[in-house]
Structures are given as structure tokens and as C-alpha cells.
Amino acid sequence: MKRVYPREERCINCHLCEVACIVEHSETKLPSAAYHVEGLRFNREDSRTICDPAEARAAGVPKPLNRTLVQTAGYLSLSTNCRHCEEPDCVLACKNGSLYVAEDGRVLVQEDKCVGCWMCVMACRYGAISRNPARSNVPAVAFNGINHHCDLCPERELPACVWVCPTNALVFEDRDDQ
Amino acid sequence: MEYYEEPNARVALGLRRPEPGDWYHGYPEYHVERDDDKCIRCLVCVRQCPYDCTFYDPYRHGVYNVHENCVNCRRCEFMCPTSAIRMTKWGAGFRDNDNWKQKTIRTVYKQADSGAVSLTGLGNDREYVSYFDRMVIDASQVTNPSIDPLREPMELRAYIGKKPERHTNPPEVYPNLKAELPVIFAPMSFGAISFNFQRGLAMAAKEAGTYFNTGEGGLHPDLRQYGDHAIVQIASGRFGVSLDYLSNAAACEIKIGQGAKPGIGGHLPGEKVTWDVSRTRMIPEGSDALSPAPQHDIYSIEDLRLLIYGLKEATEYTRPVSVKIAAVHNVAAIASGIVRAGADIVVVDGFRGGTGAAPAVIRDHVGIPVEVALAQVDQRLREEGIRHQASLIAAGGIRSSADVIKGLALGADAFYIGTAAMVAVGCTACQQCHRGRCSWGITTNRPDLAPRLQPEVAAERLTNLLHGWAHEIKEMLGMMGLNSIESLRGNRLKLRGVGMTQVELDTLGIQQAGL
Amino acid sequence: MNHVIIGNSFAALFAVEAIRRTDQDAEITVISREPQHVYSRAMIHEMLAGMVREPMVYLRDWDFYKRMRVRTMLGRTVTRINPGLHTVSTGEDETPYDRLLIATGGKPFVPPLNGLQDVAYHSFITLEDAKKLKAACEGRRNAVVLGAGLIGLQCAEALRHMGLDVAVVEMADTVLPMALDTESSQTIAKELADEGIAVHTGDTIDLIISSDGHPTECKLRSGGTIPCDLLVIAVGVRPNIDLAKDAGITTDRGIVVNEHMETSAEHIYAAGDCAQGPEIVTGITMPIPVIPVASTQGMIAGYNMAGKRRRYGGALALNAMQFGGVQVISYGFVKDERDGEVLKYVDPPRKIYRKVIIKNGRITGAIFVKDVDRAGIFRHLMEKRIDVTPFKEHLLSPHFGVAHLPAEIRADMFTRPQ
Ligand SMILES: Cc1cc2nc3c(=O)[nH]c(=O)nc-3n(C[C@H](O)[C@H](O)[C@H](O)COP(=O)(O)OP(=O)(O)OC[C@H]3O[C@@H](n4cnc5c(N)ncnc54)[C@H](O)[C@@H]3O)c2cc1C
Ligand code: SF4
């Protein structure tokens, strides 16, 4: 199956992939509306920005809703997202069967079933799952958010992150035979 | 390896004190306007700015600029996903004064701040007369038919090197470069430019059937495969020179001078000498790469001859040897000496030539325009009957196919393009090359910035540029009724001058428009 | 091939999926004591508290077994395995098998307590338990939960959520003594106290006072007495190995299996909470009663049963839990700091705590409190036994991620299908 693969030597740490991902998964698919009206925000915990993450968090930062995450170390950066594993650790760990492997091979979550137990966060060795606090299926404060990970942009031929990347640091390829 | 400290928002956005030690930054030149309604605080601009100009303030949840740091490279404007950014000039500047312009004042401030030589990059940005822009080209009307390049063959191929003096049987054959169009990528060394850019140049040169020039920084092992399209330089630092370097190349070039900084050497700071640069230049990692001002074994034409023939011996007389000089006052006589010393190619680099780093005062005030140098050198070599012994390459300030046509008519065989190639791949001429953090990934090897330019993107854009120029050159040749660049070379009758004095016209060897 | 699976939970479910993926024609029979469709025990406290709708506790659609062409015998208890005859017996009938998977999970351990024989008390393991407990809550005020393990605390939290006064009694000095280290369990204890749950650690119930078969008060060893009209015993779960033991299969604390999930008896496999398979940090076998291990073991067993030879490198003890607003994720052995290098990051006001224990360059235990994003990378480091010395100083940085890993490891993770 076609998956998104990062090519780290090309990544310029611009985070446009994150922006495109957020916009693609917004209601309006318009950046200004997505950010200003829908209140979606960005990842401030980036090492190349000036702000200290602790400061940002103290200022009450909303959690990012990007499904691809640019990870950095020094001058290295790469955008990582769900590998859509063949035998997904997250599915094996999911507490109530919310995560499943769809027929086309994508690993998806039933957004109305996930209870936010974060077994998937624990299980996914790629760190591909984030916690979406914007939705919750359990009313109590104790259980916040639902699983949030790459869905390979079902409405697009080319996932938004791959489409936007200015240096082709993300590719959408079938490497199953390799 | 960390090159500089992460900028700190508190320092950048905190209360500013009038800094008596930093008047240069006290007066911004540009103003980064951000449409706050559009801005989504994605911080793309913050991450893209290598000049510590753009900041995110977590308290106001907004993006702000320290405008005095802005160099107007426009990278943020290009990358912003909501087109929220616009560059403007900062306010009124200083009181209108044609003698004391903003730039002049700020340069004085900068030196008074630092006591240092004011460095800059790219090429001369002063308002000198551009003779290219004062020359106009002829066209056929009635008495001689023009040629339609779409219907008839047009020969753009340039053979560059020594030509035989007379016809003999069998003919004398000298090694020549064969360029499918008379445009070659100028020497720009790996170290000064990014590996990706050099690779893009190499790929485009191969694709378009022309050449790229390694500059003085050696040939990276990964570019060895492009040796057939490489002109390799031997400069005063002798970086990366080995027998393999010389014999793997299409031609060898002795660099005497550079149009942007005639008579001075170069200095690549140790921090730019990364592992990759170090193995290409064959110097220790992190050590300063110093190019002495002169080549210390060349103090005369006779010394130059030794090196030229040394290179010919080393390459067994299979490659042309080129000598590159800056266009200076006695350029014609110097070029004549170079040809007599055995050079197969003479490169004359005018004072608009680019550089990775040069003292501003030298870049802006030393040397002469390539147009006049070219005219004079061609004239002199013809007069001395040695024009056929060497080809002439003009460099420094070639911006368009029109410049190429005009230069051909003034007598050049081919042209080097450097700045034009950089602009083709994204350079906005912000003149910060010397700071080693080019925001477009062109003149930097900082690992986070260099990937901003990808080799195949560069190659495609450069190939496009050459294609476009080739097309235009053919059109212009056809319009003059010519079908090869050979027929235009040195044909000054095809040029006329506009708005020049008689002395200028005579120096260029052309007539006043209308005559 | 005729596959029989005893049990209908995580291990059984993933075994079914693996068998079906490998062999379209296999016959599969699932026998389970519990009558329900395949559900998650880990959801029963949320069910109890009424936080989730009942459909959310079931692991697959209603028609799952039909689609998988599985014969189900739900609500039937296996009483005997006959390895010689290749059959299992439910008392009423004998079911033959070619391959058998024992996935009987765990059973609650009930300690001897004075007065326990006279009262009605509750376990908290099955959906049935939860439903019974819910019914029993009616009109009760003071619940006492014995045991501050994961199950006990989840039950206590649910009861508290329902409005009861809850006291938890735990023999050890801290809550979650097996799963957490001191710092993190203190954070959790504080969280519980904030929710209004009384936690008595280092204590136990000496005597249960009752009337009419209902508890009224518990006397604690420390001397105090706490009111009690609802008693839940959640002291622990033991691997359910009786069937295997009776059939002469090698057992220790659990049913001993090798890396192919094979027991000592031919064609009999075991997986999940009842099994004792290899552990990856120590290399010895031990039962690890957590969902991901049960699922993975079930899947491996399924593949091997269906004839696709698959090896299991070993299980890593790992858990994710949350109490109050605090999430905790732990890997490996978080209490054993002997001869290890301990790295810690603490931020008490934000309740953030991260700890990593490194021995011989390899991580042997890691725990993350509150700031749990991307913790899974540690699982990779631990399961692959990666030497972390070169990037040790970054491990606890808030930015730590795959970019800090050596290039080969990153390439292995991100350049080919996983
Ligand atoms: C309340 C609770 C909360 C939990 N929370 C978590 C958590 O948050 N995270 C986590 O990782 N783990 C948690 N666990 C542990 C987790 O539920 C187990 O690891 C997992 O259920 C094990 O699956 P299993 O398939 O091995 O066995 P089990 O789930 O124990 O299932 C055993 C199956 O075997 C059947 N069975 C047993 N004996 C017989 C017999 N003789 N005949 C027929 N059928 C039989 C039973 O009916 C049942 O279907 C929790 C457990 C409980 C009880
Ligand atoms: S858009 Fe491309 S270059 Fe930019 S951060 Fe994402 S992967 Fe890297």
C-alpha cells in the first residue's frame, strides 16, 4: 500500500506539512477559518522557535491538532506520522477495539468509540499518536480527548502534507516490495 | 555542530535600550508587514528566518519582527501559507540627501560600531554606467533578409580553446571545450555555495551540454561523475587540487583574480569548513580556508607560463587551460601576456561579478566594467594577431540573453553566469552571502538551511533558464540575418551606442546609434 | 485444520484474526465461560461509573465472529483438556481439536480475611462483576476496596464517581505498588485524595463486621475502623492455569510457553494472562497480565497454530493508566534501580515526571507521568535493546523524539513499511 515516507535529508523544518494537515482536517479547509474560527492551533514545542515550551504551556497553549509531527534534533528535522503498520501495535493495545485496520490497509480510529485511555500512545513505537482534546466520548474530566493520528487524507489523492512540502521531503509511495 | 545560539524571545521582544554600540541596527531599513487577520501563527516564517528577525511571542500569541534585523531576503513572504507578509521600506529613511544616502550613513554607523571591515556579498550594487544597457542591437530590414530560427538551423555551439593559425592537412587540432550554447556556469566554490546548488549546476550543465566551474573549492566526490562538464579551478589556496581533480575535468582554470574583489584573497571561516567541505578542499575540518591574495608562485607572466604548462603536462595536453583575471585598468596588455604564456582561454571578470564575501569598499570601487574590458582585450589580441590562440570568456554582470548577444558582438566566445544562475534558483539578491546563512539555501552549508534548495529543482530551473536564453539568442541572431554565433563574434557593426561620449564609443569600438 | 480456543478476550480475539488471515478454510471454535460477545475487561470500571455506553466495551462488531466464520460456544465452561485424545470437554460435550489455544486469562485472588466468609463481597474482573456491583450500589454509602492495584483503584474511582464514599485499603506502603515507583504513586495518591477517595496504605483489613450477611464496618490492622456497606476485593489476579495443570501441561506461575507460544503439550498453545512467556528485559519467563501482551501473544499463537511459523521476541511489561487528570505510562521495571543509572525530570507544579533507568546502556524501566506524548519511542528502544548511551542526555528532554535516534535506527523505522 502507499504510505508517506519522510526523506529527512530534504526536510527544512518549515512545518508546512503540519499546517496543511490541520487545514485539510478542518471543517472549512481554509487556513484562516481553521485557525481563527475553529480554534485549531499549531505545535509550539518546536526547538527552532524562540519560545520556551514551558512558557508557552504556562500561557495555556492549546494542544496541536496536526497529525504529522516535525521532530527536530539540532539541525536535523523530519516529519513523522503514522506508519499504517501491517501489524499495528496500537491496534493490539487498544483497550476497547476503537482502532482497526481498514480494508485498504489504513489504520483508523472509530472517533465515536475511543475513550482516550492512551494505550495507543504507549504502544506506538513511532510516537505517531497524539491526544486530541477537542473531542471526548467520556464525560468525566479524568478521560480527556481521543486518539488522533494520520488518516492519509481520505478525501485527497495525495495527502496534504506530501502535497505541500516545498522540498519533496515527504513522499507517498508503495514500498511494500522493498 | 551549533553555529549560533538560539535567539531568545525575551531579549528580542523585551524593552529596548538605545544601544550606543549598535547604531547600525538602531535604524531599520525594511519593515515586515504582517496581516494579523490572515496570520494563523503557524510560525513558518519564524522558523524560516535565519536572521533572527521574526519572533513568536507566547504571551500575546502573535508573531512579531525585529525589523532592524530584516535583510529583505523575502523568504518568509515566499513561505507564508496565508500570504500574510509583505515587505516595505521602513518609513522615510534619513533626511533626503543624495550624498548621504541611507546606505552610506548606515555603513558609517556599522564601522563606527565595530571598527571592522564592512563585508558584503553578491556583486557591485552601485549606480555605475551599465554599457550593456547603453548598447542597442541591429536588425535586418529589406536589404538583408532576417532568418526564421524555427525553420532554419541556428548554430549556438561554441568551441572554446585554441584554434589553428592556418589550414593545414592534416589540420592542427587543439583541445577545445564544446558548449551547446555560449553560456557556462561561473566558478562558485563548494563551501561558498551549497552542495545542492553545485550539484544542480552540474546536472544542468550536463543536461544543457555546457559546463560548470568548480571554483576554488575542489570537486566533491559525489560530483566526480560530472567531470566531463566541469572546469576545475586552481586558485591561490590550491584547495582540492590533485592529479585526479585535473584529469577528471573538461578544462583547468588558473584563478588569478575575481571581478568582485580584484587583488585580494579569500577567507572561508573555519565554521563553514564542515566535514564535507574539508574533504573536498583537502584541509582539516574546522580550519580556516585562506586563499592568499596572489598565487605565490606567480609573480610574472613567465611564472604563469610555468603553471600553465605544468597543468598541460599533468593533463597530457588533452585539456584546454584557462586563466581567469579580474577586469582592471591594463586588462588588454595583461590578457595579451596571458595568451602568450600559453593559455587556451582567457576569462575576464568585470567589476559587477559576484562573490561569496568581499569587503564592500573593494566590491564597489575596484575594477572596470566587463563590456569595456572585453572590447579592449578582443581588439588588442586581434591587433597582435593572437586572437585565435585563445578564446575569450566574459564574466561579471551577464543578466540576460541580450547581454550575451552584445558581448558576443564585442568579441567574447562565451560567458560565465553566476549571479544570474543564483537568481534562477531563488536568490533575491539580498547580499547576505558572506553571512553563511542564505535563507534560500544557495550560499550556505548550514545543515538546516542547505536543503532549502534541492538539486533537481535547481537543475530544472537552470536548464529552463538556459533554454529560454538559447531561444532568445536564436531569435536575435535570426533577426540580424545571422545563423551562428560565430558570425556575430566580434561583429561590432551589429552594435550601436546610445547616450555615450565619443571616448566611450571608441573604447567599446562601436558607433553612435543612428550612424 | 480444526482450531479450538478457550477464552474470548484479547488473546483469543487476535488469535482468531491471525488464524483467519493465514488460513481461509480453517475451522475455528471459541469456547468461553462468559456469555457475552468479546468485550474488554479494562472498560468495566467505565461501564460501572456509567461513563460509557455499553456498546463501547465490546471489542468488535456484533457480526464479527460470523464474518470470521467462527463457531462460538459462549457461556460454556471447559472442565477438562484431554491432550491424548485431542479433545476439550465442557462436561456435556467433547470438542475435538487439531490445535488448541488456552487463553483463559486470570482469576481473582481472594485472601483469607476474618469475617469474609459471612459477607457478600464483590470481585471486579468481569462485565458480570461490574453489573452485579452496579446493582448492589443501590442505596449504599460507604464502599471499601481492598487492594490499591490498577483494578482496585479503577473500581474505587468509578464508585466515587457514582457518589459513594470510598476507602481503599492497601497492604503496601504506596498505591499501585507493583506498577509505579514512589514518586509517581505519590502523585496518583494525591490525585485520588483530591477526588475524595480515602487511601489507607500500609494497612489491611483485620476483621469484617457484618450483620445479615452484609458488611457494616471494617477493622483495620492499624487500629481504626472504617464504615463499610459495600466490599470489593481486588487484591490481585492470578493466572488461570487449572485446566492446563490438570492436563499435565508444565506450569509455573502461569502456563509455561516458548517463543512460539507452545506449551509442553503437543499442539497446545497458551497466550494472554494465563501464559508465562519470555520477558525481554530479563530474558526469563514471567506472566505479564496486560492487554498488548495478551493480544500479541494471541496473534503469535494464532499464526503458529495456522502453520505460519512466527517467533515472539519477548514481552515488555507496559501499562497506561490515568487517575484524576493524570496519565501514567510505564515500561519495564520501574522500581528496580539497583546498579542502574537513573535519569529523572520532575516538574511538580505541572505534575510532570519522567524517569528512565539505564543498565549497561539499555533501558530497563521508564515511566512518564502527565507528559506522555511520544512515550512509545521508549518501547522501541527497550524492545530492540538499543544502546542509548550516545543520546542519553536527550532522553528526558521535552523535545526528545525520533530525530535524536541514531540514523540507522531512524532509517529502519521510517524508510520501509512496518
Ligand atoms: C478491571 C480490569 C482492568 C484492566 N485494565 C487494564 C488496563 O488498563 N490496561 C491493561 O493493559 N490491562 C488491563 N487489564 C488486564 C487485561 O484486561 C488483561 O491483560 C486481558 O484481558 C487479558 O486477556 P486474556 O485474553 O489473556 O484473558 P482474559 O481477558 O482474562 O479472558 C479470559 C477468557 O477466558 C475465559 N475462560 C476462563 N476460564 C475458562 C474456562 N474454564 N472455560 C471457558 N472459558 C474460560 C473467560 O470467560 C474469558 O473470556 C485489566 C483487567 C481488569 C480485570
Ligand atoms: S513541509 Fe516538508 S520540509 Fe517542511 S517541515 Fe514538513 S517535511 Fe519538512
Ligand code: SF4
Ligand atoms: S499509530 Fe503507530 S502503531 Fe498504530 S499503525 Fe500508526 S505507526 Fe503503527
Ligand code: SF4
Ligand atoms: S508564516 Fe504567515 S501565517 Fe505563519 S506565522 Fe508567519 S505570517 Fe503568520
